Every structure is written in C-alpha cells, then in structure tokens.
Amino acid sequence: MNLVLFFLLILSVIISFKYFALKRQINHMSLQIDQVTCGKTEKMLDLSLADQDLELLAAKINRFFDCQRKSAAKALQHEEELKNSIANISHDLRTPLTVINGHLQILQKSRLLPDQKDRIETALRKTCRLRELIDVFYDLSILEADQTEPDWEDLNFSNLLIDFLADSAPLF
Numbered sequence: 001m002n003l004v005l006f007f008l009l010i011l012s013v014i015i016s017f018k019y020f021a022l023k024r025q026i027n028h029m030s031l032q033i034d035q036v037t038c039g040k041t042e043k044m045l046d047l048s049l050a051d052q053d054l055e056l057l058a059a060k061i062n063r064f065f066d067c068q069r070k071s072a073a074k075a076l077q078h079e080e081e082l083k084n085s086i087a088n089i090s091h092d093l094r095t096p097l098t099v100i101n102g103h104l105q106i107l108q109k110s111r112l113l114p115d116q117k118d119r120i121e122t123a124l125r126k127t128c129r130l131r132e133l134i135d136v137f138y139d140l141s142i143l144e145a146d147q148t149e150p151d152w153e154d155l156n157f158s159n160l161l162i163d164f165l166a167d168s169a170p171l172f
Contacts, residue, residue: 021050029061
C-alpha cells in the first residue's frame, strides 16, 4: 500500500512538473506573440519546446506570421505601383489636353458662326476644367507618394482678404 502511494506521489509530482513546464512555455509563447503583433520584434517563435504539440503549434504560428508579412509587403508594393501609375497617367493626360486646348484656341480666333463660337467656348471651358482636375489629381498622387513634404508657412489672413477685395473691386 505504501508503495502504491509512493508511486502516486511521484506520478503527481511528475505530472505537476510537466504541467508547470507546459504552462511556462505557453506563457513564453504568448509573450513572443504579443511582441510580434505589436511590432516590437520580427523574430519568429522559439521552436525548441518540451512538448511536440506545442512545437507544432509554434511552427504553424510562424508560418502564419510569415504569410502576414508577405501579404503586407505585397500590399505596400501594390500601393506604391498604384501611386506611380496615377502620377504617370495624370502626367500623360496633360500633353494631349494641351494640344486640344491649343487647337480650340486657334479655332476660336478664326471666323466662325455664333453657334460655332459658343461650342468652341464651351469646349474650351471644359478643357480648362479637365486640366484643373488633372492637376489636382497629379498633385494628390505626388503628395500620397510621400515624395514631397508640404511647406508650412504663416499666413496673414487680413492681407489675403485685402488682396482678394482689391482684385475683385471691379466686380463689386
């Protein structure tokens, strides 16, 4: 009977030791996962664990983190390519628009019927508006690409208002 109790006591000590060792390793893995998800480290989880199932779990978590990193890198690359494409497209639209605008201005100076002049003026207004949109689109793509840093400066609102009123005086 004493021998059975002794074996049970040894068995419970071994199970307790194994339980606390597993618990310590799980806590350590949890700490490592927190550090990776918070961006404090890029290190993969330790795989030298006492339990084979924990090692397998850590390996799967490492594969998941690796996939996440690859996805993030691919998304950043795609975003950069998209910004460059936007900048190129808006830049490429300027040249033909300038040619169209030039031809419309030449037509406007020629002898036309009143109806034709109205149409040319409408087309010129629309090309000017399109040019403004393309310029805004291009400026936005440059700002989004982090190629330039806007310069902050102090403005005197009173002077701006006085200049605006002086420029607009004939309208009043």
